[in-house]
Amino acid sequence: MKNIVIVLLCFFAFAKANSQDVTGTWKTIDDESGEVKSHMQIFKKGDSYYGKVLKVLSKDAPANPKCVSCEGALKDQPIEGMVIMKGLKKKGKMYKDGTIIDPENGKEYDCKIWLNEDNPDLLMVRGYILFLYRTQTWERI
Numbered sequence: 001m002k003n004i005v006i007v008l009l010c011f012f013a014f015a016k017a018n019s020q021d022v023t024g025t026w027k028t029i030d031d032e033s034g035e036v037k038s039h040m041q042i043f044k045k046g047d048s049y050y051g052k053v054l055k056v057l058s059k060d061a062p063a064n065p066k067c068v069s070c071e072g073a074l075k076d077q078p079i080e081g082m083v084i085m086k087g088l089k090k091k092g093k094m095y096k097d098g099t100i101i102d103p104e105n106g107k108e109y110d111c112k113i114w115l116n117e118d119n120p121d122l123l124m125v126r127g128y129i130l131f132l133y134r135t136q137t138w139e140r141i
Helices: 002-019
Strands: 024-029 035-045 046-056 083-091 095-104 106-117 122-129 132-140
Touching: 046 095, 083 106, 095 122
Parallel strands: none
Antiparallel strands: 024 035, 024 132, 035 046, 046 083, 083 095, 095 106, 106 122, 122 132
16 A cells, blocks of 8 residues: 555656646647647757747648748748757746747747746747747647
């Protein structure tokens, strides 16, 4: 009986710790329409965190959308599979000092992300230039 209790405690501790991590699959939500626009995968590589577009779901998106507004190596590349969030470093409860590209306009912004304190299944994603910013809420899948 004692072993079962210990196993259950370990399981719940692991589940709680795992739910506090930003890695995993998230759905992005349009700020204005509330429409699910895409599925994103956030992953850790080395000591940095990255975000890749898994699937574009927007009704307005063409089949196999490409980043026509992007510059450089990303120009006209498929959005699905594209790493748009790069180089975030964990600092306390925040992940910052990274960048994010908006595939709709091809612009790159400084980026920081953090889990909602009241609900760790909500991810706050902020793109900014100087003091101008926009924050989206993504939902864990």
